[in-house]
Amino acid sequence: MTELTIAFTLNGERREIRVPAHATLLAVLRDELGAIEVKDGCGEGVCGTCTALLDGEPVSSCLLLASRAAGHEITTVRGLAPAGALSPLQEAFVAHGAAQCGFCTPGMILTAHAFLRRHPRPTRDDIRRAIAGNLCRCTGYTKIVDAIEAAGRG
Ligand code: FES
Numbered sequence: 001m002t003e004l005t006i007a008f009t010l011n012g013e014r015r016e017i018r019v020p021a022h023a024t025l026l027a028v029l030r031d032e033l034g035a036i037e038v039k040d041g042c043g044e045g046v047c048g049t050c051t052a053l054l055d056g057e058p059v060s061s062c063l064l065l066a067s068r069a070a071g072h073e074i075t076t077v078r079g080l081a082p083a084g085a086l087s088p089l090q091e092a093f094v095a096h097g098a099a100q101c102g103f104c105t106p107g108m109i110l111t112a113h114a115f116l117r118r119h120p121r122p123t124r125d126d127i128r129r130a131i132a133g134n135l136c137r138c139t140g141y142t143k144i145v146d147a148i149e150a151a152g153r154g
């Protein structure tokens with residue numbers, strides 16, 4: 001089995017790791033680096049639960065080879081605020097009751113975080129389009145849209 005040594009930044013911390021050449025970023029984050037906040041849902045690019053930010057842009061980590069992260073900055077939901085604190089968007093999810101089982105929540109928040117950086121005061125339709133790739137089985141989406149809209153208003 002071919003292995004590679006790769007280095008990247010995970011939530012602000014430099015990590016260097018030896019990985020199988022075929023390993024996905026999802027597998028490396030969860031199984032090797034303990035980043036279990038990145039959820040393993042469908043494994044085929046459909047559900048969005050495995051979303052991470054690669055240099056600030058959302059990616060499906062189940063579809064990305066870990067080697068693609070080499071030299072880049074990876075952010076998970078834990079990296080959006082200092083330890084023990086919440087980002088304004090995370091606060092809005094709490095305030096609006098936008099999580100039930102929570103399985104979709106890390107990916108949803110990362111997608112919304114990147115979206116709000118580009119579209120600070122989005123319409124509800126814009127928000128629905130932005131999170132279309134992040135599936136939620138529980139909430140019916142209304143409270144999620146409420147939370148993202150509130151965070152966008154600041
Ligand atoms: S686990 Fe990656 S998109 Fe579903």
Ligand code: FES
Pocket residue numbers: 098099100101102103104105135136137138139
């Ligand atoms: S809160 Fe359960 S899947 Fe979204």
